[in-house]
Amino acid sequence: SPRLSPVEPALRDQMLGQLPHLRAFALSLTNNPTWADDLVQDTILRAWANMARFERGTNLSAWLFTILRNLFYSAYRKRRHEVRDPEGVYVGCLAVLPEQESALTFADLRRALVQLPPEQREAVLLVGAEGRSYEDAANLCGVAVGTIKSRVNRARTQLAMLLQMKDRHDLDPDRQILAALQMPGVKVL
Structure with a gap:
């Protein structure tokens, strides 16, 4: 050490x-x-x-x-x-926050997020969950701002498809993602 x-x-x-x-x-x-x-x-x-x-x-x-x-x-x-949890056993054990505002459950959102390619997941989480600007996210990822915007757009579109929504605009991804990532009772370290 x-x-x-x-x-x-x-x-x-x-x-x-x-x-x-x-x-x-x-x-x-x-x-x-x-x-x-x-x-x-x-x-x-x-x-x-x-x-x-x-x-x-x-x-x-x-x-x-x-x-x-x-x-x-x-x-x-x-x-x-x-091997990645193909039967969804681990995903089924994840905490789901109460008082969902729609039929979309946080477990569904977590499952959908895991299915995104890592670059798209990272981009949508930096912008949506962390609230970072596209510019800040682009700097963190070492790519152009347009690349981050594209990744976020593709991620949101893919999430809407995975969650069986008619339109990606039916999804309030930033608020839903942020809420889904907050796990009550979990210590940081």
Whole structure:
């Protein structure tokens, strides 16, 4: 285990303040609470160990999300040959929030999100669930703004199809996605 040097308290507090957002993003990418927690922990450890490389005054959140995203894609490439819950046993165990506003259940939305290609899922979650601008999401993903807009549009269209909606505009994806990703009673680390 690498030896971690102290970090100034204000920066440490900013990092800790990002934990819920990092976990929500990791959980949405992985759909696996254990893997999500591991990603967040690895992200914080990697950021802490490389704090000398962080340029003070720049966007700490973007830096942390980039680290998490890179860790996810590295692990995803290794895991993509694993069997993925084909019978939906794991998905059926996911928490569903009460008081749904429509016939769409959050479990349905979670199942649909998992079926999206990772790049589309990432884009729609950054813009929809995290509330990031297209520009910010494009910077985090290292692609053009038009690419992010296209991925979000394709993701929303695919979600509407998977959820058997007549039109993607029948879906309020940002609010539904955000609500579906919030799991009550789950600790960040």
